[in-house]
Amino acid sequence: MTQETVQHQSEQEPTDLQVDTSAQTGGPPEGGAQLTDSDRARRVLVRLLRVAYPHERFPDGPYERTAAAVEDAAHANAADDRALTQGLASLDRAAGGDFLALDDAAAEAVLRDRADEYFFRRIRSTAVVVLYDNADVWDLLGYEGPSFDKGGYIDRGFDDLDWLPHPRVDEYAGEPRVELVEAQEVAR
Numbered sequence: 291m292t293q294e295t296v297q298h299q300s301e302q303e304p305t306d307l308q309v310d311t312s313a314q315t316g317g318p319p320e321g322g323a324q325l326t327d328s329d330r331a332r333r334v335l336v337r338l339l340r341v342a343y344p345h346e347r348f349p350d351g352p353y354e355r356t357a358a359a360v361e362d363a364a365h366a367n368a369a370d371d372r373a374l375t376q377g378l379a380s381l382d383r384a385a386g387g388d389f390l391a392l393d394d395a396a397a398e399a400v401l402r403d404r405a406d407e408y409f410f411r412r413i414r415s416t417a418v419v420v421l422y423d424n425a426d427v428w429d430l431l432g433y434e435g436p437s438f439d440k441g442g443y444i445d446r447g448f449d450d451l452d453w454l455p456h457p458r459v460d461e462y463a464g465e466p467r468v469e470l471v472e473a474q475e476v477a478r
Contacts, residue, residue, distance in 0.1 A: 331361075331375065331378050332354075332357055332358075332361070333390060334378045334381060334382065334389050334390060335357040335360060335361070335374075335378060335413075336350070336353050336354055336357045337389060337390055337397065338378075338381065338389075338397075338401065338413065339353045339356055339357060339360075339413075339417055339421070340353055341394060341397040341398050341401055342401055342413075342414070342417070343417065343418075343421055344394070345430070345431075347430050348427070348430060351426070352421055352424060352426060352427050353421070355420065355424070356416075356417050356420045356421045359416055359417075359420040360374070360412075360413050360416045360417055360420075361374070363412070363416045364412065370412055373408050373409040373412065374409055374412070374413070376409065377404070377407060377408075377409025377410065377413075378409075380404070381400060381401075381404070384400045384403065384404075385397070385400055434446075
């Protein structure tokens with residue numbers, strides 16, 4: 291088996307990765323659909339993102355934009371591109387042939403088994419930023435966006451927590467407390 295060591299650098303921490311280059315095949319993965327078809331790979335990736343970041347109210351657009359960003363990031367590095375292709379194919383194999391056919395719970399179980407794999411960590415590092423750094427997604431989540439260009443949150447209702455109950459504040463009604471402080475001699 292031939293392996294090459296690839297040094298991946300990120301802002302978080304460098305990771306040494308052993309990439310198996312002998313497993314590259316031209317045909318479909320065992321028991322799975324042909325993943326070299328970019329449309330199929332994109333659909334598997336979008337499904338992965340929907341399961342990993344579930345939001346019922348999100349339309350397909352944010353997930354598709356995130357999938358495109360993940361693919362672009364992977365295409366920038368040959369080892370990442372191979373890892374993505376092989377990782378998506380492994381999802382189909384783990385699903386018994388078709389990851390897209392799994393229900394949400396089964397798809398989540400497959401992803402949990404692969405959460406520490408390199409290809410999934412790379413997807414996560416791109417997806418979490420791209421998916422949630424989008425004004426359309428902010429609207430869906432109820433986030434108003436950054437406030438620095440609007441003068442901050444102080445005058446924009448940062449403490450408008452009308453959905454929380456008012457806190458119960460009990461005042462101390464007993465004798466005034468006196469605390470004794472011992473004087474310590476200062477060594478000269």
